[in-house]
Amino acid sequence: MIDMVTNTHKEAGFIRNIAGRFARHPNQLNQLMQADAEILRYNGQYLVLKTDGIHEEIKTGLYESPYLIGWMSVTAPISDIAAVGAVPEGILLSLQLPMHQNQDWILEFQRGVNEACDCYQIYVLGGDTNSSDTVSVSVTAFAHIKTGEPLLRTGANPGDALYTTAKLGTGNAFGYSRFFDRSLEVQFLPTARLKEMDLIGEHANVCIDTSDGLFAALAVLSEVNQIGFCLQTPLINVLSADALLVHRQAELPEWMLLAGPHGEYELLFTVPQKKRIAFEKSCQSANWEPLYLGSVCSEIQLEFTSGHTAIRCHPSTIANLFYESGGDIAAYLRALMQQQQDWTNDPGL
Amino acid sequence: MIDMVTNTHKEAGFIRNIAGRFARHPNQLNQLMQADAEILRYNGQYLVLKTDGIHEEIKTGLYESPYLIGWMSVTAPISDIAAVGAVPEGILLSLQLPMHQNQDWILEFQRGVNEACDCYQIYVLGGDTNSSDTVSVSVTAFAHIKTGEPLLRTGANPGDALYTTAKLGTGNAFGYSRFFDRSLEVQFLPTARLKEMDLIGEHANVCIDTSDGLFAALAVLSEVNQIGFCLQTPLINVLSADALLVHRQAELPEWMLLAGPHGEYELLFTVPQKKRIAFEKSCQSANWEPLYLGSVCSEIQLEFTSGHTAIRCHPSTIANLFYESGGDIAAYLRALMQQQQDWTNDPGL
Structure with missing residues (x-):
């Protein structure tokens, strides 16, 4: 017997609590939770934006290598860009790190970012850097839909x-x-x-x-x-x-x-x-x-x-x-x- | 006597160390440090993106009221959007907060975000939420130049x-x-x-x-x-x-x-x-x-x-x-x- 009342998706409930009280842009195609990235009708085409972060992965020690942190900072939002069928242009990198972070660490992080950007043929457009006790990265990717319609999470039917x-x-x-x-x-x-x-x-x-x-x-x-x-x-x-x-x-x-x-x-x-x-x-x-x-x-x-x-x-x-x-x-x-x-x-x- | 060697701008040196090793997008108008926001030539117009964060202001206790944190999360990147002469469309909100953050805190933060968005006639397009010991916000704004050229930080001349x-x-x-x-x-x-x-x-x-x-x-x-x-x-x-x-x-x-x-x-x-x-x-x-x-x-x-x-x-x-x-x-x-x-x-x- 499946309990349908207590078995609601709890993370979705959390997201709706945080983000559900904001008005939607009149030209935004997707509703909350309806797509892996945000899709905006803009001058006869679709522009796509996505913010994703590498926070808990660093805090818990899951990601330790600065190269991996750099690579994943790019790969995480680009994976969402891929899921809606968009072509990425570039990213903005919001970086928190200790003021006197080891220079080797910074070089390896940059190598991870650069090699991922090469792999996806995109560029770092900008970002900001803040001093913090611990490292934390938040990245926003910017993309567009080349032809046709973006892919959403909604539209599946029994039998698919x-x-x-x-x-x-x-x-x-x-x-x-x-x-x-x-x-x-x-x-x-x-x-x-x-x-x-x-x-x-x-x-x-x-x-x-x-x-x-x-x-x-x-x-x-x-x-x-x-x-x-x-x-x-x-x-x-x-x-x-x-x-x-x-x-x-x-x-x-x-x-x-x-x-x-x-x-x-x-x-x-x-x-x-x-x-x-x-x-x-x-x-x-x-x-x-x-x-x-x-x-x-x-x-x-x-x-x-x-x-x-x-x-x-x-x-x-x-x-x-x-x-x-x-x-x-x-x-x-x-x-x-x-x-x-x-x-x-x-x-x- | 002004010491010209030791008096280089140290924060600029820090930014160049972090961001100076990334290749630039061929369609990006501005070089590093050259504008308050990132400007991209795109389909015959200029698109503008900016990431800015409210981190140290929260950590040091400078910003305590959740309403102020919400308001400033929007105002900080929009001020940069204003500086290049762009018209903002919306923001993506990357939020780190404790998993069981007080619900009144969340409502006040949302009110600050919503009232700032109303003030600038923009929308929250999306974002992501991560659990963390402390609150931290990073926001990316998306904008365009309505007519003419964007304003940069470069171009000033003696006598201006x-x-x-x-x-x-x-x-x-x-x-x-x-x-x-x-x-x-x-x-x-x-x-x-x-x-x-x-x-x-x-x-x-x-x-x-x-x-x-x-x-x-x-x-x-x-x-x-x-x-x-x-x-x-x-x-x-x-x-x-x-x-x-x-x-x-x-x-x-x-x-x-x-x-x-x-x-x-x-x-x-x-x-x-x-x-x-x-x-x-x-x-x-x-x-x-x-x-x-x-x-x-x-x-x-x-x-x-x-x-x-x-x-x-x-x-x-x-x-x-x-x-x-x-x-x-x-x-x-x-x-x-x-x-x-x-x-x-x-x-x-």
């Missing part, structure tokens, strides 16, 4: 096919290796999926990035579309090589590697049934294979198979566990373990 | 007249009242000078806002134009009513109320001699009176009269005092006092 751009779980595997077992070697340096959007944009009706992890992304898509998902592909076949490593070495159930809030910056998108054949043909021609996960269903629920267990729950159940742990990583791992125990007793099916 | 939009010193008077003497009642709620720009933009050749205080703004203009300033108007006539109050009650020399890094968000601009009469006539017709400060000179120096003392120094001398104090407010006040002592012995003239 659900895909990702690649196997998932590397972000959480990296998190586990950093916080719980440093003997596990997990490389984390994702690239925003700008190039793949040429193929996706033509066929998909909904898109979101997995920067907060797969289950958080599914919770958002479920909430804004009032739909559910049936993941026909067993999760063992969804995990990336790094995620599989952690799954085996740490003996974590598959679903946990897709549950944490540190995602892998892939894109998650739906394709209407009637466009599936054309989409898969285009992908073949381009020598690229997206990963089929399952399908959209009309009931607001989430079905998946983790290990030998077929599980059915509310789409927000997994995403809410982190929020309810108040950001305490040890408490969060305990909450995940408790959830596994609960499902072993009653998988909801 | 220097003006501000109003009397100055309220920002530092507020700072003094908050940090050193709470019995002094100073109101601080500046409005970005968007409206005045219709008059200024037509006649000025250089503009910068005084968000970091008058002397910091003059140091920047001096550095990017390789010019100096002779402030013919005695500083006693430049101080706002609140600054005069603190000047008298706290027995601080006039120049100190214009020295601190917490400015008043007025605009500082130069008008070529041949345009002065037309400019002042336009102002009269609009029933508005800017404040004449003095003139641009070719020598890289700063001359002004504070109290009975005529002072000559390098344009960066005063601005550097705060930077050299490492952000320690008590040490900064001592450095200001020491500077006054030095000038009493040798005013440099």
Whole structure:
């Protein structure tokens, strides 16, 4: 039995509390939560803006290398720009760092920013720098839609096919290796999926990035579309090589590697049934294979198979566990373990 | 004797160290430090972007009221948008706050943001929210140039007249009242000078806002134009009513109320001699009176009269005092006092 009242998506509630009291721009296309980036009708075209930050990743020690912090400062907002199908122009970099930050640190951070900008063919347009006890970065990306309409998070329908751009779980595997077992070697340096959007944009009706992890992304898509998902592909076949490593070495159930809030910056998108054949043909021609996960269903629920267990729950159940742990990583791992125990007793099916 | 080697503008050096290693966008009009906001040639027009933050103001306790924090989060970047002569469209709000921040605090912050947005006829386009131990806000404003060319910080010439939009010193008077003497009642709620720009933009050749205080703004203009300033108007006539109050009650020399890094968000601009009469006539017709400060000179120096003392120094001398104090407010006040002592012995003239 799925509890529909308590299982609302709690982070969405938090965002609505903070941002829901601001009037919308009359030319803004998207409502709150309706897209990965902000889209503005402007002189007969669409301009796109997105602010994203690297704060908790630094504070918790998840990101330590200044190169990685620089790379991710750019990649995080550009991944959102990719999700709406936009072409980025540049970024503004708001940097807080100690007044006498080590010069080697600054050079490595700059190298990370520069190499990510090269990768996405964009530029640092400007920014501001403030002195602070700890490092913190907030980046705003500016982009435009080249042709056609932007992709939103809304518009999915029962029967649509659900895909990702690649196997998932590397972000959480990296998190586990950093916080719980440093003997596990997990490389984390994702690239925003700008190039793949040429193929996706033509066929998909909904898109979101997995920067907060797969289950958080599914919770958002479920909430804004009032739909559910049936993941026909067993999760063992969804995990990336790094995620599989952690799954085996740490003996974590598959679903946990897709549950944490540190995602892998892939894109998650739906394709209407009637466009599936054309989409898969285009992908073949381009020598690229997206990963089929399952399908959209009309009931607001989430079905998946983790290990030998077929599980059915509310789409927000997994995403809410982190929020309810108040950001305490040890408490969060305990909450995940408790959830596994609960499902072993009653998988909801 | 002015020491030209040690008296480089230190904050500019800091900014160049952080931001000077990034490639510029081929369509970006302004170089680093050359404008208050970033200006991009785009589809036959100019788009303008600016990131600014409210960090140290919160951390030091200078801004305590959530309404003021909300108001200033919007006003700070919009003041820069005004300085380049642009028309703002909206902002993106990157907010860090404790996960269980008091709901009354959030409502008051939102009221400050909303009322500032109403005042400037703009909207919150989006943003992101992160949990953090302390509150911190970074805002990116998006704008465009309606007609003509944007105003930069470069282009001033010896002989140009220097003006501000109003009397100055309220920002530092507020700072003094908050940090050193709470019995002094100073109101601080500046409005970005968007409206005045219709008059200024037509006649000025250089503009910068005084968000970091008058002397910091003059140091920047001096550095990017390789010019100096002779402030013919005695500083006693430049101080706002609140600054005069603190000047008298706290027995601080006039120049100190214009020295601190917490400015008043007025605009500082130069008008070529041949345009002065037309400019002042336009102002009269609009029933508005800017404040004449003095003139641009070719020598890289700063001359002004504070109290009975005529002072000559390098344009960066005063601005550097705060930077050299490492952000320690008590040490900064001592450095200001020491500077006054030095000038009493040798005013440099």
